[in-house]
Amino acid sequence: MTSEKTALDTKKSPKKPEILSPAGNQESFLAALAAGADAVYCGLKDFNARMAADNFTIGEMARLTRLAHEHGKRVYVALNTLIKPDELADAGKLADQLCRHVRPDALIIQDPAMVAIAGQAGFKGELHLSTMANVSFPAALDVVRALPSVSRVVLPREFSIDEIKAAAENCPDELSLEVFVHGALCYGVSGRCYWSSFLGGKSGLRGSCVQPCRRIYNQGKNRSRFFSCQDLWLDVLTKLLLEVPAVSGLKIEGRKKGPHYVYYTTAAYKMLRDHPGDSAARKTALSFLDQALGRKPTHYRFLPQRPWNPVDIDTQTGSGMLIGKVQGPKTKPYMDPRDALLPGDLLRIGYEDQSWHRTLRIARHVPKKGRFYLNLTEKERPANDTPVFLIDRREPELTAEIKPFADRLETLPEIGASPSRFQTRLPAKTLHRHPVVEMGLQRELPEEMPASANTGIWLSPEMKPGKLPLTNRIWWWLPPVVWPDAEAGLRAAVTAAVDKGFKQFVLNSPWQMALFPPKKGLRIWAGPFCNIANALAMETLASMGFSGVIVSPELGKNDYTHLPARAPLPLGIVIYGNWPLCISRVKAESMAEQSLFKSPRGEHAWVARMDDNYWVFPDWAVDLTGHGQTLENLGYRVFVHMHEPLPAGVHLKKRPGKWNWDHGLK
Incomplete structure (x- = not known):
């Protein structure tokens, strides 16, 4: 009777969901703590879905986790990649080292093998099922509940508030839900994108995505970034999630981002969670998000009555804040920044998918509209009107906020992670008599x-x-x-x-x-x-x-x-x-279905509607x-x-079609 009453009381007075912040390097981790994050999620050098981030060694992770625990904060380590057959031993050793040296509060996993590996290694924390696992409908949670130690599910970014509520209504007591509230959007459904892997084994399921969706494609006379999404910003709509007791985490995407982004987004969502009815707090939070150097915002599908297509070909979708454009003569290019530039600011000239793009670190203060000459050779000089983005900022105020945490970290002893002798137990060989x-x-x-x-x-x-x-x-x-x-x-x-x-x-x-x-x-x-x-x-x-x-x-x-x-x-x-290259829930309005489009390298593909999704197929x-x-x-x-129906006039090219057979999966 007592346990039943406790459960009912919890339903009536739900605990505030935690603010979960990303960290791909030490400074970002400290920025998350300084901004008041309840939990920080990060990855190691292996087996995490953001391999392009700096990430951490076991020793670094151990010290940072100790620091976080001193301040009552939780740490989640992402081991959320597809695991190849020859990697089970290494995954086991890594789990063992995490148990012995780091003791994080949770592991974020995609591959079902990690449930067994964590159990074998004696991991005592929680297991959180990554959005890469694609738990995409309410009844699925009944099956997830049976997995040992899994206590949280990260829902797809494509969910509306009604779909989140439907999942919450079906969420068993043993589970809770985590929802993305801010950050980059993938065009493909998480766990259902193979586009990068098609280009040479760099798989999104392995954290090595080369972001082909961000590139320029041609279809007929149209040339655009047909698959490049704006960022997700739930901002003031976050208050709707506070009414859903099963939602235990509000997640900010961005493990490749710097401390400026982490600090401002964390501080903003903490305000929006703690003071949802305070207009002054709301105004401050929105100004913080504007300063966070993200892409243009979209609410995506969160409001079912007002869905927002995140693919808008008329909106720039380069990461960072557009700060100006290249101008001037060929020999002396410059820009007039739309906002003041501070010493330490990092600029990117051009888009990430352009092989020639450059980054520049600012050495001195440049006032708003003050002329800033770009230190580029004639060979490096891009065309006039090329956009310039502010992608990272190291203002003195942020450095001061981080300093107490950095100072305390320096006093913690270095932790040398001893090699693991752990041996992953594999299934016994089984004789199968299934016919061919x-x-x-x-x-x-x-x-x-x-x-x-x-x-x-x-x-x-x-x-x-x-x-x-x-x-x-x-x-x-x-x-x-x-x-x-x-x-x-x-x-x-x-x-x-x-x-x-x-x-x-x-x-x-x-x-x-x-x-x-x-x-x-x-x-x-x-x-x-x-x-x-x-x-x-x-x-x-x-x-x-x-x-x-x-x-x-x-x-x-x-x-x-x-x-x-x-x-x-x-x-x-x-x-x-x-x-398919990928499966998506959305399509650019200007992208014609059943009609070939062409990549920068001359590869062709088409988009086809199948039930509730859009499938992107290559023509081989x-x-x-x-x-x-x-x-x-x-x-x-x-x-x-x-066998898929081909669009009229389309014939599959004769190519070897071996995919990753020869060079392997990265």
Whole structure:
């Protein structure tokens, strides 16, 4: 009775959600503490989804965590990347060192293997499921609850306040929710973008994204940044989240940002949380956000009655604050800054995706509209009207705020992280007797079933599975992303298929298990969009009731070779087909669907609407058919051929199509 009353009292008087601030280097970490963050999240040199940030060693992380704990602040370490089969040992050693030397309050994870690794290493803190894990519909939380030690889920940035409330209403008592309130937006849905990996193995799932969505593309006579998003700013709308008890964290994106950004965004959202009805605090908070050197703001989809497309080709989306433009003669270029420049300010000339862009550190004060000559050679000099951005600032006031924390950090002893002898326990080798299956995957219901071939069919809420004859050669594929408003319809379609007697299904996120009625005899496989790449992740899926795994298509030859040795489940692979560059919930209004666009390097792709999402397809197919026999000999048993309808006049280019087979996944 007492525990029930406590739970009810908590619902009536919810605790304020914590302000969760990013830190990619020591100065940013100290800035978060100085601004009053409740928690700081950061990454190590390996296994985190912002590898381009400076990040921390174990020793550095240990000292900073001790400092944070002295001030009653929490520290979360991101180990939120896809883990390759040969990295399980290193991931285990890293988890062991975190347990022994750092003792963070939580680990942020994407790969199901990290649940097992954290348990084996004896980690006593919380596990938070990253937004990369794509928990995108309310019922999914019932499945997440069963994962040991997982206590928080980071929701997709695409959610509206109504969708957040729907998730909260379905959130088990053992879980809480974390919501992004500020920072950069990816065009692709988190965990469903492979664009960077297509360009040479630098995977967004591995923290190495080269941001192809920020580049200029051509479609017909239009030339623009069709996929580059403005930043998310919930600013005053944050007060709506304070009414949702299950929301325990308000997250600021930006582990690649400097201390100026971290301090001002943290201080702003702390004011907006603590004084939501105070007009003076609101005004100050908004002025802080204006000073934080981010992109132009958007509320994105947060207000369902007023959705805001974050892709606006008429708005500049370079990171930093536009401070001026290049002017003057070829031999002596200059700019007249729109605001005063301070000693230590860092400027970027041009956009990040332009290979020639330059950064300059300001050595002296420059008044507003005061002429500042750019120290560039004629060879480096960009064209007039090239934008110049202020991307970092080190004002004396901020230095003074950080100094007490920096001084205390200097008094803490250096922590030498001893090498780890920890050995990750892997699943025992299992003999699988699954027959070899060649499967064609398609969008439409076939008019008649082929005599012998297996057929995969994408299942959607509008589809009527009962129209097909019952056969064990049909595999129903669930979509890679299920948004809350599609949950009921897809559940009904799944139930109709199960009631008809179909038994074979492919799920493209593990949490889609929540859509199935309890029934024995189903053969449920994890699909390729689950991004499974190691044996421990497979072991977790086996415990959830999966019968097999179609592995991540991003992997290289060595990864595919190593996987079968310890696989606790039968394996499948996408051996041919139209794999998407990414899947998004939005599209630029000026981007025509079913029409080719061209990249700066002459590569072509198109956008197609599929149910509630936009898929971006390259005009060439993944093709590992030349290695089919090798893969079968290694132990792969299900070979998937993906077929997508081509736009009128489009023909797939003849390319090797090996993706990362030869050079491997970075």
